[in-house]
Amino acid sequence: RIEAVDGALTAALRAGLERVERELRSSLTDPDDPFLSAAAVHLIDAGGKRLRPLIVLLGAEFGDPRRPGVVQAGVLVELVHVASLYHDDVMDEAPVRHGVSSANKRWNNSVAVLVGDFLLARAAEIGVGLGDETMRMQAQAINRLVRGQILETVGPGEGDTVAHCIEVMRDKSAALLALAARLGGVVGGAPPEVCQALATTGEQLGIAFQISDDLIDILTASPASGKTPGTDLRQGVLTIPVLYAMQGEGPGPRRLREILAAGPVTDDALVAEALELLRGSEGLERAAADVTAYADRARQALSLLPAIPARQALEELCDYIVSRDR
Ligand code: FPP
Ligand code: MG
Ligand code: MG
Numbered sequence: 001r002i003e004a005v006d007g008a009l010t011a012a013l014r015a016g017l018e019r020v021e022r023e024l025r026s027s028l029t030d031p032d033d034p035f036l037s038a039a040a041v042h043l044i045d046a047g048g049k050r051l052r053p054l055i056v057l058l059g060a061e062f063g064d065p066r067r068p069g070v071v072q073a074g075v076l077v078e079l080v081h082v083a084s085l086y087h088d089d090v091m092d093e094a095p096v097r098h099g100v101s102s103a104n105k106r107w108n109n110s111v112a113v114l115v116g117d118f119l120l121a122r123a124a125e126i127g128v129g130l131g132d133e134t135m136r137m138q139a140q141a142i143n144r145l146v147r148g149q150i151l152e153t154v155g156p157g158e159g160d161t162v163a164h165c166i167e168v169m170r171d172k173s174a175a176l177l178a179l180a181a182r183l184g185g186v187v188g189g190a191p192p193e194v195c196q197a198l199a200t201t202g203e204q205l206g207i208a209f210q211i212s213d214d215l216i217d218i219l220t221a222s223p224a225s226g227k228t229p230g231t232d233l234r235q236g237v238l239t240i241p242v243l244y245a246m247q248g249e250g251p252g253p254r255r256l257r258e259i260l261a262a263g264p265v266t267d268d269a270l271v272a273e274a275l276e277l278l279r280g281s282e283g284l285e286r287a288a289a290d291v292t293a294y295a296d297r298a299r300q301a302l303s304l305l306p307a308i309p310a311r312q313a314l315e316e317l318c319d320y321i322v323s324r325d326r
Pocket of ligand 2: 089092
């Protein structure tokens with residue numbers, strides 16, 4: 001739950017989110033297959049903000065939110081998201097997700113990969129029920145997710161590291177928020193120009209969200225986010241604030257470049273030193289300015305939409321991303 005926008009939610013939206021929650025579980029539970037069912041609901045039970053289903057439901061408010069398929073669309077987008085997390089944790093060899101053991105740790109890589117595939121297949125079944133246009137949008141978004149993950153794996157090469165990082169974010173994170181927002185509009189029956197503005201909102205919000213995540217990884221002193229600060233550094237992931245900080249002049253940036261040149265930072269003292277250097281660097285302000293700029297672009301797209309309460313909730317989501325610290 002995102003408390004910041006909770007106040008802006010109507011009883012109907014809350015009820016919609018509760019239905020998404022129930023249908024998420026029922027879509028994955030098969031009494032004949034208790035092992036697969038348990039492994040499939042593992043990361044659903046672990047938590048998550050349900051940001052994507054919320055965006056679907058808010059998008060549908062620009063049409064008729066009572067249309068059949070709106071809740072299913074919320075389930076679909078969350079299934080794709082959680083599927084990508086099962087796979088991501090294998091690729092990142094991550095032991096923890098949402099404060100519990102990742103599926104690869106709890107079981108093994110094979111189980112995690114197959115369960116991710118299972119969620120993706122369930123999402124496809126729902127997509128078929130929602131029609132060709134949904135299926136096409138869903139397939140295109142998944143293409144972008146894969147492309148983003150590949151781009152991240154291949155790395156920037158000799159190219160511009162910041163531009164590369166933004167491109168990765170667009171595909172691996174923003175594409176799914178764009179799908180959520182657009183799909184909400186489409187299943188709600190909103191006009192095409194509204195669906196387009198919703199997609200733009202989702203896309204820009206997605207990048208803002210990812211950069212704010214990167215800032216939290218540096219700034220959060222206590223692991224209130226369910227994550228440990230410096231995780232990206234330990235994994236050798238150079239995020240936007242880190243890339244900006246490395247571009248600076250003087251002894252701080254020089255030392256930072258030295259620490260990070262060797263790849264993933266495994267030594268605790270070096271992680272602490274790098275975090276200290278980052279916290280005192282210009283990289284933080286530049287990245288925070290980027291979060292504000294992308295959130296502003298999302299707001300700009302929203303300004304094209306009718307001024308209904310859902311628009312206000314989406315605007316509050318923009319504010320939340322700019323101000324959140326966990
Ligand atoms: C988390 O990023 C991962 C993603 C946002 C996307 C992962 C995409 C794939 C695995 C490809 C598509 C796969 C499917 C099944 C659709 P992160 O590792 O930077 O962040 P986190 O681990 O800290 O959440
Ligand atoms: Mg990861
Ligand atoms: Mg990853």
